[in-house]
Amino acid sequence: xxxxxxxxxxxxxxxxxxxxxxxxxxxxxxxxxxxxxxxxxxxxxxxxxxxxxxxxxxxxxxxxxxxxxxxxxxxxxxxxxxxxxxxxxxxxxxxxxxxxxxxxxxxxxxxxxxxxxxxxxxxxxxxxxxxxxxxxxxxxxxxxxxxxxxxxxxxxxxxxxxxxxxxxxxxxxxxxxxxxxxxxxxxxxxxxxxxxxxxxxxxxxxxxxxxxxxxxxxxxxxxxxxxxxxxxxxxxxxxxxxxxxxxxxxxxxxxxxxxxxxxxxxxxxxxxxxxxxxxxxxxxxxxxxxxxxxxxxxxxxxxxxxxxxxxxxxxxxxxxxxxxxxxxxxxxxxxxxxxxxxxxxxxxxxxxxxxxxxxxxxxxxxxxxxxxxxxxxxxxxxxxxxxxxxxxxxxxxxxxxxxxxxxxxxxxxxxxxxxxxxxxxxxxxxxxxxxxxxxxxxxxxxxxxxxxxxxxxxxxxxxxxxxxxxxxxxxxxxxxxxxxxxxxxxxxxxxx
Amino acid sequence: xxxxxxxxxxxxxxxxxxxxxxxxxxxxxxxxxxxxxxxxxxxxxxxxxxxxxxxxxxxxxxxxxxxxxxxxxxxxxxxxxxxxxxxxxxxxxxxxxxxxxxxxxxxxxxxxxxxxxxxxxxxxxxxxxxxxxxxxxxxxxxxxxxxxxxxxxxxxxxxxxxxxxxxxxxxxxxxxxxxxxxxxxxxxxxxxxxxxxxxxxxxxxxxxxxxxxxxxxxxxxxxxxxxxxxxxxxxxxxxxxxxxxxxxxxxxxxxxxxxxxxxxxxxxxxxxxxxxxxxxxxxxxxxxxxxxxxxxxxxxxxxxxxxxxxxxxxxxxxxxxxxxxxxxxxxxxxxxxxxxxxxxxxxxxxxxxxxxxxxxxxxxxxxxxxxxxxxxxxxxxxxxxxxxxxxxxxxxxxxxxxxxxxxxxxxxxxxxxxxxxxxxxxxxxxxxxxxxxxxxxxxxxxxxxxxxxxxxxxxxxxxxxxxxxxxxxxxxxxxxxxxxxxxxxxxxxxxx
Numbered sequence: 001x002x003x004x005x006x007x008x009x010x011x012x013x014x015x016x017x018x019x020x021x022x023x024x025x026x027x028x029x030x031x032x033x034x035x036x037x038x039x040x041x042x043x044x045x046x047x048x049x050x051x052x053x054x055x056x057x058x059x060x061x062x063x064x065x066x067x068x069x070x071x072x073x074x075x076x077x078x079x080x081x082x083x084x085x086x087x088x089x090x091x092x093x094x095x096x097x098x099x100x101x102x103x104x105x106x107x108x109x110x111x112x113x114x115x116x117x118x119x120x121x122x123x124x125x126x127x128x129x130x131x132x133x134x135x136x137x138x139x140x141x142x143x144x145x146x147x148x149x150x151x152x153x154x155x156x157x158x159x160x161x162x163x164x165x166x167x168x169x170x171x172x173x174x175x176x177x178x179x180x181x182x183x184x185x186x187x188x189x190x191x192x193x194x195x196x197x198x199x200x201x202x203x204x205x206x207x208x209x210x211x212x213x214x215x216x217x218x219x220x221x222x223x224x225x226x227x228x229x230x231x232x233x234x235x236x237x238x239x240x241x242x243x244x245x246x247x248x249x250x251x252x253x254x255x256x257x258x259x260x261x262x263x264x265x266x267x268x269x270x271x272x273x274x275x276x277x278x279x280x281x282x283x284x285x286x287x288x289x290x291x292x293x294x295x296x297x298x299x300x301x302x303x304x305x306x307x308x309x310x311x312x313x314x315x316x317x318x319x320x321x322x323x324x325x326x327x328x329x330x331x332x333x334x335x336x337x338x339x340x341x342x343x344x345x346x347x348x349x350x351x352x353x354x355x356x357x358x359x360x361x362x363x364x365x366x367x368x369x370x371x372x373x374x375x376x377x378x379x380x381x382x383x384x385x386x387x388x389x390x391x392x393x394x395x396x397x398x399x400x401x402x403x404x405x406x407x408x409x410x411x412x413x414x415x416x417x418x419x420x421x422x423x424x425x426x427x428x429x430x431x432x433x434x435x436x437x438x439x440x441x442x443x444x445x446x447x448x449x450x451x452x453x454x455x456x457x458x459x460x461x462x463x464x465x466x467x468x469x470x471x472x473x474x475x476x477x478x479x480x481x482x483x484x485x486x487x488x489x490x491x492x493x494x495x496x
Numbered sequence: 497x498x499x500x501x502x503x504x505x506x507x508x509x510x511x512x513x514x515x516x517x518x519x520x521x522x523x524x525x526x527x528x529x530x531x532x533x534x535x536x537x538x539x540x541x542x543x544x545x546x547x548x549x550x551x552x553x554x555x556x557x558x559x560x561x562x563x564x565x566x567x568x569x570x571x572x573x574x575x576x577x578x579x580x581x582x583x584x585x586x587x588x589x590x591x592x593x594x595x596x597x598x599x600x601x602x603x604x605x606x607x608x609x610x611x612x613x614x615x616x617x618x619x620x621x622x623x624x625x626x627x628x629x630x631x632x633x634x635x636x637x638x639x640x641x642x643x644x645x646x647x648x649x650x651x652x653x654x655x656x657x658x659x660x661x662x663x664x665x666x667x668x669x670x671x672x673x674x675x676x677x678x679x680x681x682x683x684x685x686x687x688x689x690x691x692x693x694x695x696x697x698x699x700x701x702x703x704x705x706x707x708x709x710x711x712x713x714x715x716x717x718x719x720x721x722x723x724x725x726x727x728x729x730x731x732x733x734x735x736x737x738x739x740x741x742x743x744x745x746x747x748x749x750x751x752x753x754x755x756x757x758x759x760x761x762x763x764x765x766x767x768x769x770x771x772x773x774x775x776x777x778x779x780x781x782x783x784x785x786x787x788x789x790x791x792x793x794x795x796x797x798x799x800x801x802x803x804x805x806x807x808x809x810x811x812x813x814x815x816x817x818x819x820x821x822x823x824x825x826x827x828x829x830x831x832x833x834x835x836x837x838x839x840x841x842x843x844x845x846x847x848x849x850x851x852x853x854x855x856x857x858x859x860x861x862x863x864x865x866x867x868x869x870x871x872x873x874x875x876x877x878x879x880x881x882x883x884x885x886x887x888x889x890x891x892x893x894x895x896x897x898x899x900x901x902x903x904x905x906x907x908x909x910x911x912x913x914x915x916x917x918x919x920x921x922x923x924x925x926x927x928x929x930x931x932x933x934x935x936x937x938x939x940x941x942x943x944x945x946x947x948x949x950x951x952x953x954x955x956x957x958x959x960x961x962x963x964x965x966x967x968x969x970x971x972x973x974x975x976x977x978x979x980x981x982x983x984x985x986x987x988x989x990x991x992x
Contacts, residue, residue, distance in 0.1 A: 065593070096616045097561070104613055107603075117600055120592045126622035129706050210625050232592060289600060446991075449976040450946045457953060457965065469953065480945040494848075495942075 005060065007239075007436055008144075008323060008383045010247065010270040011168050015383055020238045021268060026057050027062045027233035029267075031225060031242035031250065032121070034071040035102040036083040039109050041293055041328075042276040042283060046243045048314060049273040049322035051115035051434060053241070059432050067232050068118035070106075073208045074098040075221045083217070085207060095208050102122075108473075109293060112310045114436045116334050120232050124224040125208070131219040131227050131231050134211050135199050135262050143260035147189040149201030149215025155194040158256050165194075167250035168270060198223050222253035222277040230258060230266055240267040244274055273322045278303060279329055292326070306332045308337055311438050315340035318433055344437065346397040347429050351403050355418045356410055365399075365408070366417045371469055373424050374394055380432065389428070397426050451482065455491045501556065503735075504819060504879045506743065506766040507664050511879055516734045517764060522553050522560045523729035525763075527721060527738035527746065528617070530567040531598035532579040537606050537789055537824075538772040538779060542739045544810060545769040545818035547611035547930060549737065552876050555928050563728050564614040566602075568595040568621050569704045570696075571717045578714070581703060591704050605789060608806045610932045616728050621704070622718040627715040627723050628708050630757050631695050639756035643685040645697030645711025651690040652753050661690075661752055662829040664766060665744035692749055694719050718749035726754060726762055740770050774799060774824045787824070800826045803834055807934050811836035814882040814929055835890075840892040840933065843925050845900050851914045853904055861895075861904070862913045868892055868919050876928065885924070892921050947978065951987045954980075 005018040020026045030050045033039055047068075057064045073095075075083045084270075088098040110117075124131075135151050138144040143158050144151050156177065159165040166176050176194045197220040200207035209216050235258075242251065251270065258266035276283065283290045287307035291301045299307030308316075318335035320326040350443060372395045379388035400421070404407035410418070429435050454473050474484050477493070485492045501514040501639040518524045526546045529535055531988040539949045543564075553560045569591075571579045606613075612859065622626075631647050639654050640647050652673065655661040662672050686692075697711035698704075705712050731754075738747065746765065754762035772779065787797045795803030804812075812832035816822040868891045875884035896917070898904035905913070923954045925931050950969050957965035970980050973989070983990045 065590070092730065094561070094616065096618065100613070100616050117596070120590065120596050122592065123619075123622060126619060129624055133707065211629065233589065446976045446978060447943060447946075449972070450943075450950065450978075453969065453972045453976075454946065454950065457969070460965070469956070473949065473953070476945070477947045480942045480949075482942060482946075 003377065003381065005381045007269050007271060007385055011267070016269065018269065020062065021234075021236060022063075024063060026062045026239065027237035028054065028057070028064060028066050028239040028314060029225070029229035029233060029237065030066070030068045030118070030240075031246055032068040032070050032118075033106050035099050035106060036075075036081055036087040037102060038292065039106050041135040041291060041296065043243070044109065044113060044293060045276045045317055045326060046273045047110060047115055048113055048317050048434075050241045050271075051113075052318065052322070052386060052432070053239075053271065053384055054116060054118075055092055055432050055434055056384060065120070065233060066116075066118045067120045067122065067229065067406055069225060069228050070099075070103055070121060070123045071221065071224065072096075072103075072123050074124055074219050074224065082206070082208065088207075089104070089464075096298060112293070112312070113314055114434050116434070122228040122232065124219065124228075127224060127227050127231065128210050128219065130231055132199070133224050134223060134227050134257065135219075136213070137261040138198065138257060141263075143256075144367055145191065146214055149217060150189060150197055151199040151214055152190050152195045153198050153253065153260065154191065155196070155256065158190050158260055162259055164259070164281065166248075166252060168255060169252050171248055171252070180394040196220060196222065196249065200258065213378065222250055223257060225250070226254045226257040226261070226266070230262075235262055235264055236266055236268065238267075239269050239271055241271040241273070244272045247272060270321075271398075274325050277325055277327045280327055296333075303328075304333060305437070308333050309340075309431065309438050311344075311435055312340045314433075314435065315343070315390075318390055321383075321385055321387055340435070342397060343393065343429065344435065347402045347426060347435075350400055350422050350425055351382045353400075353403065353422070355415050357409055358415055360414045360416060362414045363412055365412050366414055369396070369399060369413065369417050369421060372421055376424065376428055386433070390433070393425060396421060400425070450479075455484065455493070459491070499873065499877065501877045502879055503765050503767060506768045507763070512765065514765065517730075517732060520557075520559060522558045522616045522735065523733035524550065524553070524560060524562050524735040525721070525725040525729060525733065525738065526562070526614070526736075527742055528564040528566050529598075529602050529616075530571040530579055531595050532571075532583040533598060533601060534788065535602050536779070537787060537792065539739070540605065540609060540789060541772045541813055541822060543606060543611055544609055544813050546767075547738045547880060548814065548928070549735075549767070550612060551882055551928050551930055552880060555923065555974060561616070561729060562612075562614045563616045563618065565621045565721060565723065565724050566595075566599055567618060567720065568592075568599075568619050570620055570715050570720065572856055578702070578704065581641050584703075588636060608789075609810055610620065610807070610922075610930050612930070618724040618726075618728065620715065623720060623723050623727065624706050624715065626727055628695070628724050630719060631715075632709070633757040634694065634753060637756055639752075639758075640694060641687065642710055645713060646685060646693055646708055647695040648686050648691045649689065649694050649749065649752060651692070651752065652688050658755055660710075660755075661968065662744075662748060662789045663749050664751060667744055667748070668980050692716060692718065692745065694753065718746055720748045721746070722753040722757070722762070725750075726758075731758055731760055732762055732764065734763075735767055736763050737767040737769070737889065740768045743768060769818045770821050772822050772824060776825075781945070792829075799824075800829060805836075805934050807840075807931055808833040808932065809841070810835045810929075811886075811902055814886055817879075817881055817883055819879070824971065829838060836931070838893060839925065840931065841891065843922060843931075844898045846918050846921055847895055849899065849918070851895075851911050854911055855907055856910045858910045858913065859908055861908050862910055865892070865895060865909065865913050865917060869916055872920065882929070886929070889921060889924055892917060896921070947973075947989055951980065951989070955987070 006015045007018045008015050030047075033043060054064060054066050073082065073084060077083055077086060084095050084098060088095040091098060093101070122211055135144065138153065139146070139151065144153050166172070169211065177192060199212060199214055199217055199219060201215035201217040206218070209218050229240065240251070255266060258264070278289055278291060281289050291303050295301040296313060297307050297310060299305070312333065313336070314334060316328070317326065319336060332458055372392050376389050376392045379385040379392060382388070399408060403410065454477065458470050458473040459474070477484060483494050485494065502511045503514045504511050526543075529539060550560060550562050569578065569580060573579055573582060580591050580594060584591040587594060589597070631640065634649065635642070635647065640649050651661055662668070673688060693716040695708060695710055695713055695715060697713045700713070705714050725736065736747070751762060754760070774785055774787060777785050787799050791797040792809060793802065793803050793806060795801070808829065809832070812824070812829055813822065815832060815835070868888050872885050872888040875881040875888060895904060899906065950973065954966050954969040957969070973980060977991055980991050981990065
């Protein structure tokens with residue numbers, strides 16, 4: 001790989017050398033959430049995947065502008081209702097109250113998983129003028145038509161001129177353009193079943209709507225991403241990411257809109273992350289095969305035997321490549337929890353470890369370690385292969401633990417190599433993999449361990465009729481705010 | 497007061513009985529931050545003040561819709577530059593990157609101070625269409641005129657018809673309308689010095705601009721609040737809040753715009769919070785008399801002798817009425833820190849206290865306590881008088897501590913009174929005053945106290961040549977991840 005980054009481009013179906021349009025700079029757009037309910041664990045996987053990609057690009061030294069949108073209008077259900085409006089009605093909230101509520105919850109969840117904030121987080125409702133302008137451009141270029149106040153993208157005309165509709169998702173054009181009775185249902189305004197709305201006339205009772213040259217209405221869902229990505233990243237930008245399920249129709253239509261409006265392909269590299277399964281099957285509310293992030297943290301679900309911390313979940317997600325499906329099982333989570341703990345224990349050891357002396361002679365072991373360090377970068381350079389890069393770090397963990405336990409003598413590696421381990425290992429753990437110390441749990445264990453120790457010393461003292469020590473412990477703890485309670489079954493405690 | 501809420505209305509200069517437009521519901525709009533730099537402590541005071549108001553209205557049982565905006569465009573400096581653009585240039589960021597950065601930091605600071613999220617947090621850039629529509633309405637009604645692509649509000653014409661311009665801020669109309677050489681500087685497009693822009697034509701190099709019927713430009717800063725408040729709260733709503741410094745011109749112009757567009761007064765009660773001073777003087781960067789929230793937390797400032805926790809600062813802010821100036825001094829902060837600790841210690845005591853038995857006979861003391869409990873509500877009902885209500889809670893703290901120490905016997909108060917203390921006291925502390933347990937500090941003190949205790953027991957054991965105990969403590973602590981280090985000056989410790 002020679003330190004060059006290769007990424008799998010969904011558009012070409014190939015791994016390609018990553019060469020950003022402006023050397024040193026990367027523009028990356030990722031489709032964000034529609035904020036009408038709590039974020040699903042599957043979506044979390046997508047955002048964690050692109051968080052790693054963002055982090056690694058920064059690690060490589062790129063100046064990255066990462067844009068991830070908030071969809072707060074226009075995303076319709078299959079029956080044609082606006083998702084936000086439908087839920088707002090159910091929760092008896094003003095739509096923007098609903099949007100606020102779930103945007104806040106989304107941000108909280110992203111923070112729990114220690115993902116970095118995007119550099120710009122634009123909202124669909126914040127870009128209505130720009131969306132109307134793009135509708136007008138597409139109309140002016142002849143790739144859209146107006147019907148009763150709505151505007152539709154003309155996929156047939158577009159495909160005739162550009163021959164590319166369906167290319168990203170690999171849909172067969174013929175199938176897309178076949179007009180079956182089913183796909184024409186409720187679509188009598190459209191010329192062809194494959195056409196899609198870029199502006200929709202709103203009914204009277206529709207709340208989120210705006211004046212436009214065509215009608216009082218709202219933009220089609222696909223439009224916002226075409227507009228906001230190019231507004232902040234330029235007409236052609238480097239990376240567009242999102243979940244696999246967005247390839248069609250969302251991303252296919254984004255491309256068509258951008259080309260239809262400006263005549264140029266908007267994206268150089270299309271990156272798509274794969275699905276999260278549970279117990280080998282697709283997650284689905286209807287058959288109960290589902291778990292929410294909080295259920296996973298608390299263990300409050302029939303699908304897990306206990307709760308797992310957010311960082312254990314993050315570790316679990318990194319154990320699979322972003323383009324592979326990932327299967328959540330209780331067993332896999334237990335293994336991830338152990339792995340995460342082992343990794344962070346080693347991080348703690350390395351942080352406090354000092355190399356004794358100043359030896360700079362290298363040995364075979366130096367060479368082995370340097371090979372592992374290169375492998376970490378090489379594996380990440382191979383389309384962000386986190387499972388392999390994680391496995392590499394565990395080879396380092398073995399060396400670190402050997403040094404700690406004295407099974408490997410510091411003299412057997414050079415100070416340079418030691419410093420490289422320290423530097424790269426910690427950078428990968430904190431900056432690239434994005435793990436965070438979950439100290440609360442550890443501190444609690446210490447806290448409880450110390451109280452138990454004091455209680456056992458006190459019991460010993462009482463057995464020896466050493467009342468001075470016994471009273472000292474009870475009184476001193478009380479002073480600190482901890483009350484000991486002697487009972488039949490031994491001594492308990494509580495905070496006062 | 498008889499349990500009725502009175503609020504001081506800046507518009508009338510009187511305390512008025514609070515009667516919301518829709519019984520049971522309150523609509524409240526508060527001017528939020530311009531997100532071009534870190535939020536100042538003075539702004540924090542404003543947002544904490546309205547947080548208390550929001551919380552108390554909810555405590556009273558109102559269903560409140562609290563709207564607080566984010567200004568991300570159009571707020572100009574005195575020399576006429578857009579604040580966001582000016583700073584974006586300095587930081588070499590795209591304006592929306594800057595907006596994202598400081599919006600995130602603002603949210604973080606609000607969370608540190610434990611303020612509740614508003615129900616809707618609309619952005620100026622998210623409401624451009626609505627702002628253009630209001631410009632058009634004002635033009636249609638004859639209260640604005642266009643000049644070279646910009647649109648100005650005609651204050652003279654407005655005042656001739658409505659005779660109310662300047663009323664909120666108490667400015668003398670004559671002074672406002674006097675055309676001095678100074679106030680006409682660079683204002684050659686305006687008919688009168690007191691007129692203000694509601695739409696501004698943008699120069700070529702201006703980045704944040706949009707197509708409009710008058711020019712490619714951007715809205716005047718005052719317009720967004722007129723638009724977003726009435727969009728989400730109705731053409732006339734209950735409460736409009738903000739800092740005193742916003743009365744003129746911002747709020748005065750808001751009123752003019754709303755009346756100019758729709759003919760109705762937008763706000764029933766105008767509430768304004770007062771300034772935060774330091775050492776008796778206005779905070780000001782230019783003369784060094786300033787402190788940032790983080791400097792106050794860490795103590796990293798010449799103006800304080802040590803750091804103070806966010807909740808101690810919140811306590812300090814509540815010790816003054818929101819309409820009074822508040823003077824930050826190191827001495828006042830030390831007192832606030834002590835007061836806060838005393839209050840939260842009492843909360844801890846009450847939470848764990850159980851009333852023994854079932855006595856329901858009342859005494860004089862019951863009566864005294866019930867009077868205090870009423871006073872807490874009465875004082876808050878008197879225009880949210882937090883310093884008085886806080887003082888009331890400290891009278892309860894005295895009773896609580898007497899019960900704890902046995903200086904007051906539970907038999908001297910009834911179980912009903914006890915339950916009322918417990919209920920109201922805790923509700924005021926957590927829900928109304930919005931304090932949060934700062935456990936990290938307390939837990940640390942316990943943690944360190946226990947280690948010190950174990951070290952002193954070990955020293956005693958070593959003096960007695962009780963090696964078993966001494967080794968047990970050292971080994972057990974190591975197992976927990978705490979390393980003891982014996983040295984000349986005694987025994988230290990560190991986490992491994």
